[in-house]
Structures are given as structure tokens and as C-alpha cells.
Amino acid sequence: xxxxxxxxxxxxxxxxxxxxxxxxxxxxxxxxxxxxxxxxxxxxxxxxxxxxxxxxxxxxxxxxxxxxxxxxxxxxxxxxxxxxxxxxxxxxxxxxxxxxxxxxxxxxxxxxxxxxxxxxxxxxxxxxxxxxxxxxxxxxxxxxxxxxxxxxxxxxxxxxxxxxxxxxxxxxxxxxxxxxxxxxxxxxxxxxxxxxxxxxxxxxxxxxxxxxxxxxxxxxxxxxxxxxxxxxxxxxxxxxxxxxxxxxxxxxxxxxxxxxxxxxxxxxxxxxxxxxxxxxxxxxxxxxxxxxxxxxxxxxxxxxxxxxxxxxxxxxxxxxxxxxxxxxxxxxxxxxxxxxxxxxxxxxxxxxxxxxxxxxxxxxxxxxxxxxxxxxxxxxxxxxxxxxxxxxxxxxxxxxxxxxxxxxxxxxxxxxxxxxxxxxxxxxxxxxxxxxxxxxxxxxxxxxxxxxxxxxxxxxxxxxxxxxxxxxxxxxxxxxxxxxxxxxxx
Numbered sequence: 001x002x003x004x005x006x007x008x009x010x011x012x013x014x015x016x017x018x019x020x021x022x023x024x025x026x027x028x029x030x031x032x033x034x035x036x037x038x039x040x041x042x043x044x045x046x047x048x049x050x051x052x053x054x055x056x057x058x059x060x061x062x063x064x065x066x067x068x069x070x071x072x073x074x075x076x077x078x079x080x081x082x083x084x085x086x087x088x089x090x091x092x093x094x095x096x097x098x099x100x101x102x103x104x105x106x107x108x109x110x111x112x113x114x115x116x117x118x119x120x121x122x123x124x125x126x127x128x129x130x131x132x133x134x135x136x137x138x139x140x141x142x143x144x145x146x147x148x149x150x151x152x153x154x155x156x157x158x159x160x161x162x163x164x165x166x167x168x169x170x171x172x173x174x175x176x177x178x179x180x181x182x183x184x185x186x187x188x189x190x191x192x193x194x195x196x197x198x199x200x201x202x203x204x205x206x207x208x209x210x211x212x213x214x215x216x217x218x219x220x221x222x223x224x225x226x227x228x229x230x231x232x233x234x235x236x237x238x239x240x241x242x243x244x245x246x247x248x249x250x251x252x253x254x255x256x257x258x259x260x261x262x263x264x265x266x267x268x269x270x271x272x273x274x275x276x277x278x279x280x281x282x283x284x285x286x287x288x289x290x291x292x293x294x295x296x297x298x299x300x301x302x303x304x305x306x307x308x309x310x311x312x313x314x315x316x317x318x319x320x321x322x323x324x325x326x327x328x329x330x331x332x333x334x335x336x337x338x339x340x341x342x343x344x345x346x347x348x349x350x351x352x353x354x355x356x357x358x359x360x361x362x363x364x365x366x367x368x369x370x371x372x373x374x375x376x377x378x379x380x381x382x383x384x385x386x387x388x389x390x391x392x393x394x395x396x397x398x399x400x401x402x403x404x405x406x407x408x409x410x411x412x413x414x415x416x417x418x419x420x421x422x423x424x425x426x427x428x429x430x431x432x433x434x435x436x437x438x439x440x441x442x443x444x445x446x447x448x449x450x451x452x453x454x455x456x457x458x459x460x461x462x463x464x465x466x467x468x469x470x471x472x473x474x475x476x477x478x479x480x481x482x483x484x485x486x487x488x489x490x
Contacts, residue, residue, distance in 0.1 A: 014231065014340065014345065015157070015231045015232050015322070015325070015340060015345050015346070015347070016156065016157065016158070016232055016344070016345035016346075017231060017232065018232065018233065018234045019156070019157050019158045019232045019233075020157060020158055020161050020229070020232055020233055020234070021233065021234045021235075021239060022233075022234075022235075022239040022242060022243060023161075023165060024157070024158065024161035024162075024165070024229075024233065025161075025226040025229050025233050025239050025240055025242075025243035026165075026226070026242075026243040026246055026247060027161045027162075027164040027165035027168060027315070028161060028164065028225055028226045028229065028243070028315045028318065028319065029222065029223050029224070029225060029226040029243050029244055029246075029247035029315075030164075030165075030168050030172070030247045030250065030251055031164040031165075031167070031168045031222075031311040031312055031314065031315035032112075032222030032223070032225040032226075032312060032315040032316050032319060033220065033221070033222040033223050033247060033251045033312075034116070034222065034308060034309065034311070034312035035168075035171075035172045035175060035251045035254050035255055035258075035308070036171045036172060036174075036175050036304060036305050036308035036309075037116075037119060037305065037308055037309050037312060038219040038220075038255055039175055039179075039254075039255060039258040039259070039262075039285070040283045040285050040301075040305055041119070041282075041283060042215055042218055042219040043058075043219060043255065043258060043259045043262055044262065044274065044278045044283055044284055044285070045215040045278070046058060046212055046215045046216050046219070046259065047259070047262060047263060047271065047274060047275075048274075048275050048278060049203060049208055049209075049211045049212035049215065050201070050202050050203060050208075050212040051201040051202075051203075051271050052195065052196055052200075052201040052263055052268045052271060053196060053198065053199055053200060053201040053202040054196065054212070054259055054262070054263050055196040055197055055256065055259050055260045055263060056196065056197055056198060056199050056202055057202060057209075057212045057213060057216050058216055058219075058255070058256055058259050059197070059256070060213065060216065060423060061213055061216030061217050061219070061220065061423065062216075062220070062248075062252050062256065063419065063423070064217065064419065064420050064423035064424060065217070065220040065223065065248060065252075066248060066252075067394070067416045067417070067419045067420035067423075068224075068390050068393070068394065068420050068424075069223065069224070069244050069245060069248050070412070070416050071088075071393055071394050071397045071401075071416060071417055071420065072088070072224060072227070072241075072244065072393065073241045073244065073245065074397070074401060074408070074412065075087070075088040075091075075393075075397065075401075076227075076237065076240070076241050077237075077241075078400075078401065078404050085098075085101055085102045085105050085389060085393060086098045086099055086101065086102035088393050088396055088397075089101040089102070089392050089393060089396040090396075091396065091400050092395070092396025092397060092398070092399040092400035092401075093392070093395065093396045093399060096458065097392065097396075098396075099454070099458055100451060100454050100455065100458065101389055101392045101393070103450075103451065103454035103457075103458075104385050104388060104389055104447065104450070104451050104454070105385065105386070105389040106323060106327075107381075107385050107447060107450045108221075108382050108385040108386045108389065109225075109316070109319060109320040109323055110320055110354075110357065111361070111378050111381055111382050111385075112221075112222070112316045112319075112320065112382055113313060113316050113317055113320060113354060113357075113358040114357075114358040114359075114361035114362040114374075114378060115375060115378040115379055115382060116309055116312050116313040116316060117142045117145060117146055117313060117358055117359075117362040118138075118142065118362050118366055118371050118374050118375045118378065119309050119375055120141060120142055120145040120306065120309045120310060120313060121138035121139055121140075121141040121142035121145070121362075121366075121371055122138055122282075122371050122372065122375065123302070123305050123306050123309060124138070124141035124142075124144075124145065124306045125137060125138040125141055126282075126302065127302040127303055127305070127306050128141070130299070130302060131299045131302055131303060138366075138371050139362070139363055139366060139367065139371075142359075142362055142363075142366075143359065145309075145310055145313060146313070146355060146358060146359060146362075148310065149310070149313050149314050149317050149355075150317075150351065150355050152314055153314070153317050153318055153321060153346065153351045154341070154344065154346055154348060154351055155344060155346070156344045156345070156346055157229075157232050157318060157346070160314050160315075160318055161318075163311075163314065164311050164314050164315055167307050167308065167310060167311035167314075168308070168311050170304070170307060171304045171305070171307045171308035171311065172251070172254055172308070174300065174301070174304045175254060175258055175304070176254050176257065176258075178258075178261075178289060178293070178297065178301065179254075179257045179258040179260070179261035180257070180261075181292075181293055182261040182264070182265045182288065182289075182292050182293070183257070183260065183261050183264060185265075185292050185293070186261075186264045186265065191264070191267060192264065193264070195268070196260060196263045196264065201268075206426075206429075207430070207433070207434055209426065210426035210427070210429050210430040211430050213423060213426045213427060213430075214383060214387075214426060214427040214430040214431075217383060217386075217387060217423075217424065217427050218379060218382070218383045219255060220248070220251075220252070220255075221382065221383070221386050222312070222315070222316065223244055223247045223248050223251070224244055225315060225316065225319040226240050226243045226244060226247075226319075227240055227244070228318075228319050228322040228323055228326070229322070262274075262284070262285070262288065265288045265292055266284070266288065282372070285301065286298050286301065286302070289301055317351070317354060317355075317358075320350075320354055321347050321350040321351050321354050322347065322350075324337045324347065324350035324353065324354065325337055325338055325340070325347035325350045326338075328347075328349070328350065331466075336349045337349055337350045337353070361378070362374070365377065365439075369439060373439060376440055377439050377440055377442075377443050378443075380431065380436065380440045380443040380444070381443035381444065381446055381447050383427060383431070384427070384428065384431040384443065384444040384447050385447045387424045387427035387428050387431075388428060388447075390420065390424055391420075391421050391424050391425070391428070394416075394417035394418075394420045394421050394424075395417070395421065397413075397416075397417040398413075398414065398417045398418070401413045401417075402414065431443070431444040432444060
């Protein structure tokens with residue numbers, strides 16, 4: 001006879017219901033995208049591949065992410081009782097592929113936190129030395145940043161999102177100001193042109209185009225992270241989709257303007273120098289701001305990037321811990337992940353585990369290789385896992401959405417998913433060819449190994465007749481968690 005286990009008294013109390021509204025959800029998506037880090041660290045990589053036509057490639061990738069967001073938004077309306085990647089893919093391609101897509105995307109969210117911890121250490125070490133004359137190694141800064149994030153995550157989502165919103169407004173507002181000033185300087189010099197919006201200088205070979213698009217997709221990642229806030233947001237069916245769309249529009253504009261300012265600031269003849277500065281200084285932005293505006297602005301920019309990455313890490317930590325919390329409640333992970341603190345109603349077990357895993361993934365490869373190599377490795381793996389997950393979501397939409405009977409036009413059912421798939425395929429291609437060299441070449445294989453582990457885990461659960469109710473994981477209805485079952489002995 002099947003048996004059930006009773007809930008752990010005092011632990012499985014759920015998250016704090018309706019703790020934040022639209023602005024809190026928007027803060028998570030905006031902060032998770034990390035516009036300032038994207039502008040300084042990723043946009044130059046797009047320029048390195050696309051040259052003076054980098055803004056054109058950026059717009060192409062922006063279109064792809066809007067298509068992904070429209071697909072997710074439509075699934076949210078078609079499947080109002082659920083809000084998970086598992087649910088979307090399962091309804092289109094079956095429960096097994098749904099589970100494996102959710103499993104793969106889980107690795108993307110888990111790796112995002114150590115990726116940001118590493119970036120925080122790199123930029124904080126540089127800012128402390130250059131601006132304040134303080135010499136502290138990167139990994140100490142990483143641990144300090146994670147301690148702040150841990151404290152906020154345990155304290156509660158409302159405070160975390162208020163701080164996130166404040167940091168995002170300050171840091172991203174400064175990026176917008178710097179970009180506008182640089183463009184104004186270019187206009188004043190009589191050198192303004194719309195040529196970067198043309199594909200004239202875009203890569204002609206498929207490999208170069210794939211690399212440019214891969215970096216273009218990477219710069220947008222994080223916009224969808226507010227989907228985990230279904231339990232803690234007022235009107236989740238309205239506020240969460242609005243937050244996703246709004247973050248793509250707002251952050252997309254800021255990143256577009258900064259990429260446009262970057263190529264205009266150096267000019268078409270300065271693309272080689274931009275690449276040299278990227279290799280020697282890590283970003284060409286500091287040299288550009290110093291020459292176009294002044295060295296004092298560079299000091300502020302260095303401090304702002306640290307604040308921006310901290311904001312990004314706060315959002316991403318809150319996101320992945322809620323995914324783990326939901327998986328614990330659905331018994332896809334040990335049930336302890338679904339435990340919450342009595343007063344704050346925060347998933348403290350998930351927060352502790354996330355912090356420990358992030359510290360290990362940050363420090364071990366960071367000290368064995370280097371923090372820069374670790375950042376590149378994690379970013380490469382995150383981009384691959386996210387691209388594959390988004391492609392599967394859109395394939396599922398092609399199968400499911402046209403049969404949904406919601407009266408949507410044909411272009412919404414077919415054209416939108418196809419556009420996203422076509423633009424995202426080069427990201428997967430570039431993960432393998434041409435070889436990015438050691439250690440980056442192993443990043444997609446680590447993701448594939450994780451996926452293979454998910455296959456084994458799924459087959460093991462099926463053999464034991466143990467159902468994983470992943471729809472419950474991110475749904476709105478939060479009654480008692482589903483009880484795990486064990487098979488009846490033969």
C-alpha cells in the first residue's frame with residue numbers, strides 16, 4: 001500500500017504571500033539582467049565580432065528575446081494554474097521533455113549566482129585599488145558580497161527588492177547618463193551616423209555571426225526570473241508578465257543606447273583599438289569615458305558597476321532559492337528545501353545551500369584557473385543552457401499554442417516561436433564550433449552531463465512510480481504540498 005509522509009510541522013509554512021507588487025517584480029527582472037555589467041563586459045564582445053554593426057546585431061537579439069517573452073507570456077495566459085518552464089514544455093512536448101527542460105534550466109539559474117560572485121570580486125578589487133587605493137584580493141570581495149546577499153535573502157523578499165530597485169535605478173541611470181553624454185559629444189563633433197544600425201559591417205561568415213548573436217543573447221539573460229514570484233506577488237498573472245515585458249523594454253533600451261554610444265565613441269576606424277582595450281583592460285569603456293568625458297566619471301563608473309553586480313546577485317539568489325524551494329515542496333528535491341523561517345517566511349535551507357554551492361563554484365575554479373577564466377567558463381555554460389531551454393519552450397509553443405483555441409492570430413502561434421528558434425540556434429552552434437579553447441570548451445559538455453544526470457534521475461523516479469508534481473512548484477495555488485509516494489511492494 002502506498003504511504004505518505006506528513007508535513008514537517010513548523011517548517012513548511014510557505015513564502016510570505018503578496019509581499020511585493022509590480023515594482024518588486026520589475027526590480028527582480030531588471031536587476032537580474034544586470035545592464036551595467038552587460039554594457040561593460042558583454043557589449044564589447046558583441047562589438048569584437050560584429051564591429052561597427054554591433055547595434056544592428058543587438059537589435060536582432062533583442063527581437064529574439066521579445067519573441068521568447070511573448071511565448072512565455074502567452075503560456076502564462078493559456079496555463080493560468082502554472083508558471084513553470086516544465087509546464088510550458090510538458091503541455092507541448094510531453095512530461096519527460098518538460099522535466100528535462102526544467103532540469104537543464106535549473107543549472108542555468110544555479111550557475112548564475114557564482115558567475116556574478118566572480119564578477120563582483122573582479123570589479124570590486126579593481127575599483128577599490130583604482131578609486132580608493134585599497135588592495136584586497138578578488139575572492140575576499142566575492143565572499144563579502146555573498147555575505148550581504150545572504151543576509152538580505154534571509155531577511156525577506158520585500159527588503160531585498162526595495163534595495164534591488166534602488167541600486168538598479170542608481171547604477172543603470174548612471175549608465176544611461178554616460179551613454180547620452182557620449183552620444184551628445186559625438187554629435188557635437190559632427191561625427192554622428194546611423195551606420196551602426198545597418199548590417200554593412202556585420203560578420204559575413206556564419207561562425208562570426210554565431211558568436212556575435214551568442215554574446216547578444218547572453219546580454220539579455222535574466223529578464224524572465226520574476227516568474228518565480230507567483231506566491232509573493234500581488235496579482236501574479238498580471239504583474240509578473242508585465243514585469244517581464246517592461247524589463248525587456250527598459251533594459252533593452254538602456255543596453256541599446258550604451259552599445260550605440262560605444263561604437264560611436266570609438267568610431268568606425270577605432271574598432272581595432274576597442275578590441276585591444278578589451279584584451280588589455282577587460283573593457284574599453286573606461287578609456288572611452290576618460291577621453292570623452294573625464295577621469296572622474298571613470299571612478300564613479302567603477303563604483304557603479306560594483307553596485308550593479310551586487311543588485312544582480314541579490315535578484316538571482318532570490319530567484320534560484322525560490323526555484324529550489326518549489327522543487328522541495330514538489331518533492332523533486334529533498335523536502336527540506338521547502339522549509340521556511342517562521343517569521344520572515346524565507347526559504348532558509350535553499351538559501352544556505354545556494355550560498356554554499358555558489359562559494360564553492362566561485363572559489364575552486366577561480367583559484368585554480370583565474371577569476372576571469374572562471375567568469376568566462378560560467379558565462380559560456382549559462383548561455384548554452386539558457387539557449388537550449390528557450391528553444392525547447394518555443395518548439396513546445398509551435399505544437400501547443402495553435403491548438404489552444406484562444407483566438408490568437410497565426411503569426412503569434414507560428415512566426416513568433418520560429419523567429420526565436422532561428423536566432424537562438426547559432427548560440428548552440430557556437431558553443432561547440434569553433435572550439436573556444438580551454439577551459440570554455442568544456443562548459444557545454446558540463447551542461448550536457450547535467451542533463452544526462454537528469455535523465456537518470458527521471459528514470460529512477462519513474463521506476464519507483466514517484467511522480468514529481470512540478471506544476472505545483474511554481475503555481476499560485478499553495479495548499480498543502482503534494483505528498484511523496486512510495487511504490488507498493490510486489
